[in-house]
Amino acid sequence: MKPFQYLRPKTVSEAVSMALDNPEAQYIAGGTNLIDLMKRGIASPPKLIDINHLPLKKIEHRYDRIRIGALALNSDVAQHKLVKTRQPLLAEALLAGASGQIRNMATVGGNLLQRTRCSYFYDVALPCNKRKPGSGCGAEGGINRTHAIFFNGSEVPSCIAVHPSDMCVALAALDTSVVVAGPAGERRILFKDLHRLSTKEPEMDTTLNPGELITSIEVLDNAFTGHSHYLKVRDRASYAFALVSVAAALQMDGGKIWDARLALGGVAHKPWRYWAIELMLRGQPPSEKLFREVAEHELQSARAGEHNAYKIKLTANAMIAALKIAAGIS
Amino acid sequence: MKRQFADNELDTSLSRVDGNEKVSGAATYSAEYAVPGLVHAVLVTSNIAKGSITAIESREAETAPGVLAVISHLNAPAVPGWPALKQPAERAPVGTAFRVFYDAFIYFDGQPVAMVVADTQERAIHAAALVRVTYQQETHQTHFERNVKSAGIPQNVQRSKNSPFQDYGRGDADAIAEAEVRIEAEYTIPTQHHQPLEPHAIIAVWEANDKLTVYDKNQGVKSAQGQLAQAFKLPRDNVQVVSKYIGGAFGSGIRVWPHTIAAVMAAKQVKRPVKLVLGRDQMFTSVGYRPYTAQKLRIGASKDGRLHAMVHEGTGQTSMYEEHLERTVLATRAMYTCPNVSTRYRLLPLDVNTPTWMRGPGDATGMFALESAMDELAFALKMDPLEFRLKNYAETDPERNLPWSAKSLRECYKLGAEKFGWENRQIEPASIRRKGMLVGYGMASSLYGFHRHPSKARAVMRADGSVTVQSATMDIGPGTGTAMTRIAAKVLGLNAKKVKFELGHSNLPDAPGQNGSATIPSVGSAVHVACEALKSKLIALAVKMSEAGKSGGQVVVTDGQGVRNGRVFGSGADDEGVSFADILKYHKLNELEATEESKPGPERDQYSMFSFGCHFVEVHVNPLTGEVRVVRVVTCADVGAIINYKTARSQSIGGVVGGIGMALMEHSEMDHRFGRYVTTDFASYHIPVHADIPPIEVYYVDKPDVHVNPMGSKGLGEIAIVGVAGAVANAVFNATGKRIRTLPITPDKLI
């Protein structure tokens, strides 16, 4: 680990100006991801800006949305009454992630910005475009069992890694915006615009500008409660990243699907919202047959590498399973 | 059922004698000794798999804050026990343990090429990242399947006619072709690593120029002492090895590894005590692993289910510089009655580090294949797999044509099947569904050879009548101290609280390392005889007291019933006996001591000695996602008399957990373009977590094997894991109709 300077701002604006001072500085929240990256020589910020003392922990309901502070702990969010009753999908997704101990440290902001778990990214002796632009993608011709099957159209991506977060898959399915503070004050980013696809600059995971600090997320109220499910497929029962995950949410009316949300994890460089399928579901009575039909759609646009072809079928099956549970049919 | 090693029906097990220390943090592990003046060494490892070092640029590291030395083959202190470098330099011939910082050759990715010593661990880690090594790279071969054609008979086996790894045959080698029903299948297990939670660590202290103490995580302080004395050309007693608490090892600590030698070198170079802790990623290339192994089985039976022929071929991987041999195909010779059996074992040297023994070495690998194949054949015969095994039950050892010293496997099968509810199994796969899940039942047998080595123990009674028993044995987790305490307490008729057992220090009486499930059979016997000797001394002293009329009763004792509750008793019914403390006091003794050695005798030539067992497993498979969850396990073992149920049960549970990991998760994946592992942390190298572990029921036959040792106890550590992977794979087949022959059974293989 490289020596670094440790800073502890008292206000959001102080934090932002500290970050602007040095483009290589990094915020640290729970540290559950960043410290690992530092230990393995992947991140070596000369300055660590510890934001844990900023007042960004609150979870509250305002008008038509839940607002969750960026420093709220994953475990607190998952257990919060507002979240459990109004956004159970989010609570479910959070509890599917990591372990109890890690969720007790991990924050919402850190979870949004956690980096990929691609093994090549984690080993400085191996090529990786995300870690070292231009060095090549180790996974492309290497071990890619856990890698992406959805890309930006037909373009050749320079990184085939997946975004590892569970929380983000639920947020992608819901109407979420991310509130950030920057040199020019506050701005809101629609969740779908926060993470990037990997065509050209895989080192950039998000659209955040230098120095920007996430202060909260906002999730709009909805009518999905009782008809949502987060399904995570993994190599062991807990404490493993998703091979594939599905956040499914339905709004039912008169035996028909009025509105549908479907987001996938473990399949793309960002949480993958499946708009096309959502449209296909609307207005239809739920059935296994329908879900199977729409899942077939997925097979057409997916593209696998040497070891992850199984994900295409797995994703379809996981969508069917999650939608069935969300719709309450067995 | 009467517990054999209990004084009465109500006797409960001892809890771990060191449990409190372990859970409260009071136990000192190797890396935790507070040695004054301690500095820290960190290894720099190669990132090529084959070639040689052309340059090491270490100036930046040397001038980094806190750095005391950068050590490599260019400047390492000589290891006097190694031969002088040849000129021109040559690659090490087969059979040479890897010599760290010896020459410029690279034999495997992850090989130590330099070492930084600094005042703090953080500074050493930082400086290690500043060392630049350049290489002349050569083409490496690490891919098993692509190279398997170059596998051959190990040189070691070619040289030794009596090697158990020689090709073996009984009956007719071509008999398989005549079998009425037969199957042929290939099974593969990938490389798997021990990865105990405690990483390997050492503190090396040169007490004087010719005196060395190491606090080292290993499985044998005596063998480590011997190996270090040899390497550094020191008198044996000038080397002391301390390894009192170990956070798991599973075989990774049987040898003295390069990092241990490196730390001792570093301490010599900087003239300070040096601590070296392996990083989790370094653990993948520093302390061995269960080798990648491919097996082919052809087995056939008559229509009524009698085995007619078995052909078992196995090929394991090894390094270019050492041959690591495993018992992969050996179980097939002894497990079942079968007239025609042939086995063949080959080795494939690759540009990797040398594998080593990992819990149930060879047998866990071989029995995965054999027990899968037995299940396949049972299915082809449309016969219940347990019935099929019973039909081919070996009443005597079919390989050596000797009687078993004891074998209660039939009782194990019966007990296990009953407790598990095996009769509810359906032969037709995928026929039970519960809550949308496919339900499958599977079983497998288990066996493991009996090992007993010469061992010594010392028992010392102090004036207060309490006893300390010592032996240079180890506890890598099974609870050695607890079991030994129980043996001593039982023999001496003492409350276990009055017995203290000391282990893990090379200055204690000689004992073998902890491996091969040999500790209870070997060291337990030594403790038994040492305590018997102490007891005889006590009784003799008590008799003298009684002759002098001082014992308060008549003490005339000739049999083993003479001690109870810390007192020597006579034969009279109302005799109150005389306390141990009083005996010592009367004879003006501060302590009374007995040291004994216990050795195996000719029984090995008269009997075939094995532990046996079986496992029953229920899995649920999600038909949509291919996720397998083990929901229930019943495991039964026949290991002779059980010394301490509580710790034995933990051993069995641990073995099943390891077997579930082997079956469903563990897989060290390598990118062969680089010859480098890509699963080098616990996020990518999966071992079971609590959520993966279902209720595990453990049963023992608990019948002493009178031929093996004074307690009648055989080894349990390995048998606990042997066969589990097969039972899981068989249950997966029963649930899904899919036979997975390449471990681990991950969702991608079932979807």
Ligand SMILES: Cc1cc2nc3c(=O)[nH]c(=O)nc-3n(C[C@H](O)[C@H](O)[C@H](O)COP(=O)(O)OP(=O)(O)OC[C@H]3O[C@@H](n4cnc5c(N)ncnc54)[C@H](O)[C@@H]3O)c2cc1C
């Ligand atoms: C063993 C293990 C298993 C895991 N398993 C899972 C899993 O199954 N599913 C899952 O979803 N996650 C999993 N995780 C990841 C875990 O969720 C993340 O590590 C965690 O959410 C990160 O939060 P943190 O607060 O610790 O972030 P930190 O490590 O502190 O920061 C992460 C990044 O976010 C930046 N950052 C943090 N807060 C802000 C902010 N407010 N504004 C701007 N930038 C910010 C930091 O600069 C840093 O770059 C696992 C992690 C581990 C170690």
Ligand code: SF4
């Ligand atoms: S997939 Fe992305 S993160 Fe992985 S090696 Fe390729 S570029 Fe790096």
